[in-house]
Amino acid sequence: MTGVKLSGAEIVVEELKTEGVEVAFGIPGGVLLDLYDVLYKEEAIRHILMRHEQCAAHAADGYARVSGKTGVCIATSGPGATNLVTGLANANMDSSPVVALTGQVPTSVIGTNAFQEASTFTITMPITKHNFLVKRTEDLPKVIHNAFYIANTGRKGVVLVDLPKDILAGEAKVDLHPKETFAGYKPNIKPNQVQIKRVVEILAQAERPLILAGGGVISADATVELRRLAEFLSAPVVTTLMGKGAIPESHPLCLGMAGMHGQVYANRAINECDALLALGTRFSDRTTGWQLDQFAPDATLIHVDIDTAEINKNLPVDIPIVGDVKLALSEILKLLEKKRAKKSGSEWEKRIKKMHEACDSCVEDIPREGASVSDILIKEISKILDDDAIVTTEVGQCQMFAAHYYMTRKPRTFISSGGLGTMGFGFPAAIGAKVAAPDKKVVDIAGDGSFLMTCQDLATCVESDIQVVVCIFDNRYLGMVRQWQELFYEKKYAQTGLGVTPDFVKLAEAFGCYAERVEKPEELKDALNNAFESGKTAVLDMIVGKEDKVLPMIPPGGGIIGMIGTERCKHI
Amino acid sequence: MQTHIISLLVEDQPGVLTRMSGMFTQRGINITSLTVSPCEKEGLSRMTVAIKGSERELEKVRKQISNLIEVVKVVDLGESEAIVRDLCLLKVHVKNSEARSEVMQLAESYGAKIVDAALDSVTLELTEEPERINRFVDLMRHFGVKQLFRTGVTAIGTGAGLER
Numbered sequence: 037m038t039g040v041k042l043s044g045a046e047i048v049v050e051e052l053k054t055e056g057v058e059v060a061f062g063i064p065g066g067v068l069l070d071l072y073d074v075l076y077k078e079e080a081i082r083h084i085l086m087r088h089e090q091c092a093a094h095a096a097d098g099y100a101r102v103s104g105k106t107g108v109c110i111a112t113s114g115p116g117a118t119n120l121v122t123g124l125a126n127a128n129m130d131s132s133p134v135v136a137l138t139g140q141v142p143t144s145v146i147g148t149n150a151f152q153e154a155s156t157f158t159i160t161m162p163i164t165k166h167n168f169l170v171k172r173t174e175d176l177p178k179v180i181h182n183a184f185y186i187a188n189t190g191r192k193g194v195v196l197v198d199l200p201k202d203i204l205a206g207e208a209k210v211d212l213h214p215k216e217t218f219a220g221y222k223p224n225i226k227p228n229q230v231q232i233k234r235v236v237e238i239l240a241q242a243e244r245p246l247i248l249a250g251g252g253v254i255s256a257d258a259t260v261e262l263r264r265l266a267e268f269l270s271a272p273v274v275t276t277l278m279g280k281g282a283i284p285e286s287h288p289l290c291l292g293m294a295g296m297h298g299q300v301y302a303n304r305a306i307n308e309c310d311a312l313l314a315l316g317t318r319f320s321d322r323t324t325g326w327q328l329d330q331f332a333p334d335a336t337l338i339h340v341d342i343d344t345a346e347i348n349k350n351l352p353v354d355i356p357i358v359g360d361v362k363l364a365l366s367e368i369l370k371l372l373e374k375k376r377a378k379k380s381g382s383e384w385e386k387r388i389k390k391m392h393e394a395c396d397s398c399v400e401d402i403p404r405e406g407a408s409v410s411d412i413l414i415k416e417i418s419k420i421l422d423d424d425a426i427v428t429t430e431v432g433q434c435q436m437f438a439a440h441y442y443m444t445r446k447p448r449t450f451i452s453s454g455g456l457g458t459m460g461f462g463f464p465a466a467i468g469a470k471v472a473a474p475d476k477k478v479v480d481i482a483g484d485g486s487f488l489m490t491c492q493d494l495a496t497c498v499e500s501d502i503q504v505v506v507c508i509f510d511n512r513y514l515g516m517v518r519q520w521q522e523l524f525y526e527k528k529y530a531q532t533g534l535g536v537t538p539d540f541v542k543l544a545e546a547f548g549c550y551a552e553r554v555e556k557p558e559e560l561k562d563a564l565n566n567a568f569e570s571g572k573t574a575v576l577d578m579i580v581g582k583e584d585k586v587l588p589m590i591p592p593g594g595g596i597i598g599m600i601g602t603e604r605c606k607h608i
Numbered sequence: 609m610q611t612h613i614i615s616l617l618v619e620d621q622p623g624v625l626t627r628m629s630g631m632f633t634q635r636g637i638n639i640t641s642l643t644v645s646p647c648e649k650e651g652l653s654r655m656t657v658a659i660k661g662s663e664r665e666l667e668k669v670r671k672q673i674s675n676l677i678e679v680v681k682v683v684d685l686g687e688s689e690a691i692v693r694d695l696c697l698l699k700v701h702v703k704n705s706e707a708r709s710e711v712m713q714l715a716e717s718y719g720a721k722i723v724d725a726a727l728d729s730v731t732l733e734l735t736e737e738p739e740r741i742n743r744f745v746d747l748m749r750h751f752g753v754k755q756l757f758r759t760g761v762t763a764i765g766t767g768a769g770l771e772r
């Protein structure tokens with residue numbers, strides 16, 4: 037199309053459609069009237085009216101993580117944009133592709149403390165992959181195109197476009213759908229062949245190879261390649277929190293999540309391996325622990341990542357490969373298959389099998405005191421939900437119980453706030469997840485503290501007919517912080533008790549949701565079924581032990597083989 | 609801690625300076641000098657940033673700066689392979705004609721130009737390597753430095769230099 041005359045708002049919407057946007061989560065405002073006026077008539081884009089901008093960002097983020105497509109959120113200038121900030125920082129930290137459109141005061145008054153003015157451009161600079169402040173209507177096609185291109189290529193992330201009112205209202209003659217981009221942005225890096233060959237050499241000879249799969253494996257859609265490589269090498273796979281789902285956790289070679297709240301034997305395997313292939317991970321301290329001499333001390337460390345800046349950032353590595361994980365894995369596989377036959381029956385494999393069994397049986401076997409049921413509830417949820425169901429989490433003990441005990445079977449079905457650790461993420465992310473996958477069951481594993489941070493969006497679910505089930509792990513504590521106070525601050529529970537209110541069942545009912553209280557694990561199955569059958573968004577208030585602890589864990593300053601609370605773990 | 613000079617080729621866009629300097633701010637690294645100017649290619653600017661920091665720290669920032677969308681190129685300029693210049697304007701107090709002629713002699717030996725003169729002061733201009741400027745300024749302090757302006761370093765790779 038060449039030289040059509042359109043308003044800025046029309047250009048934005050046209051370009052959104054070209055980028056394949058089908059849904060946007062947002063809240064309108066004064067400076068966005070022109071944009072919403074165009075959206076009003078637009079049938080190709082479903083706009084979901086949220087009740088808080090933070091939720092709009094989290095919903096777009098959840099949508100992106102489930103669909104792989106770029107999520108879109110919209111907020112007005114000033115408070116709308118500042119409300120988005122937490123959600124954007126969260127998405128960007130976890131490399132989730134999101135484009136945020138924010139309204140801005142007219143260019144003529146920018147910088148004058150105009151009504152609802154905030155410098156969104158500068159505020160969001162350090163928490164986005166890139167951002168734009170549009171100064172001319174005719175720049176819009178290029179800006180919107182680049183926003184989507186940048187958000188969903190290379191290391192994915194958040195791009196914000198700040199749209200002053202007069203830019204949206206003004207008209208310009210433009211060429212739609214431009215292709216031009218930035219000279220310095222080269223996101224599609226092919227892995228270096230020499231490095232690939234070195235890796236193949238190492239892996240072919242390793243006696244105790246191990247794969248550490250991070251979120252990059254999922255976002256690069258490299259899960260099939262990962263599984264093939266693991267099976268070819270008979271190499272066990274451990275994951276990060278973000279990597280949960282990169283391989284089915286029921287797979288005999290999967291040892292589950294490693295790290296601070298990971299499986300004891302996932303961490304052991306890291307300690308014992310002689311070659312560690314780390315894929316799409318940034319070696320966060322939540323994964324490595326703090327005693328780095330315990331982290332793969334005897335191993336050749338291989339790191340594949342799309343982001344050059346991650347190489348040697350947290351850990352010095354022996355062989356770095358910068359590039360797309362999917363590409364790198366298929367090339368490694370191709371060369372390996374030529375080089376030698378599939379190997380199996382090694383001592384390492386036998387040991388892995390034992391480790392796998394030890395972790396699998398641990399929950400049922402433990403003698404337990406009092407009301408400690410959180411782990412049992414997660415295992416139950418894991419059994420009740422089908423392989424395709426999507427679980428999102430809030431942050432805290434509930435999250436780590438889920439990470440430790442929930443059996444993730446498919447990629448993009450375990451959605452959690454990894455980098456930022458944002459309380460209040462899980463519920464709005466579940467909304468986004470359900471919109472991306474309307475046919476799948478979506479469950480938010482929530483803490484009572486976290487849920488209160490974003491629960492107003494129950495109204496969104498009811499009004500927009502989006503069915504998610506919130507399972508509140510109701511311990512009346514900011515449990516994770518309380519746990520640290522119990523373990524490391526002599527049980528001084530400073531500001532972590534939540535008291536007795538609210539009544540979550542009544543709260544949910546007030547919004548028009550289905551709600552039920554679950555007092556014992558035995559009641560969970562029926563309650564979940566009732567929730568799904570109600571056809572409504574539902575809240576299950578699950579009473580858990582007030583002082584349940586999520587264990588084992590690596591204590592602060594500890595290393596991956598220095599976990600505490602391993603009494604319940606089987607020794608092999 | 610060593611001084612490093614990083615030369616950046618960036619898109620000439622509002623905000624690009626903030627983005628770049630933010631990378632240093634986030635890590636608490638102090639920028640000792642910074643110059644921004646147009647370059648041989650239209651639409652692009654060149655930034656020369658001098659910082660003090662460890663090799664490891666620098667390596668991390670350098671990679672993160674290259675990740676910025678508007679940064680086209682980042683080059684680390686080791687001092688041995690670069691021509692580094694700083695421009696200094698200096699107003700020196702001269703209390704009598706003896707002082708004046710001494711200042712002028714020293715200026716000449718350093719290759720500094722006299723760009724202005726008043727009854728009790730002379731203004732000197734010196735374009736040189738930063739170290740030599742430091743020494744010159746130290747000498748002038750002996751007479752009394754009323755005002756000192758420095759542009760900060762700019763640097764160019766020797767030979768094939770920047771195009772590495």
Ligand SMILES: Cc1ncc(C[n+]2csc(CCOP(=O)(O)OP(=O)(O)O)c2C)c(N)n1
Pocket residue numbers: 430431432433434435457458459460482483484485486487509511513514515516517
């Ligand atoms: C927005 C936000 N504020 C504070 C924290 C610090 N924090 C981490 S876990 C936690 C407690 C979470 O409580 P709850 O949601 O009830 O989950 P629980 O740990 O009890 O399962 C807090 C306050 C955080 N992660 N995010």
Ligand SMILES: [Mg+2]
Pocket residue numbers: 483484485509510511512513514515
């Ligand atoms: Mg709680």
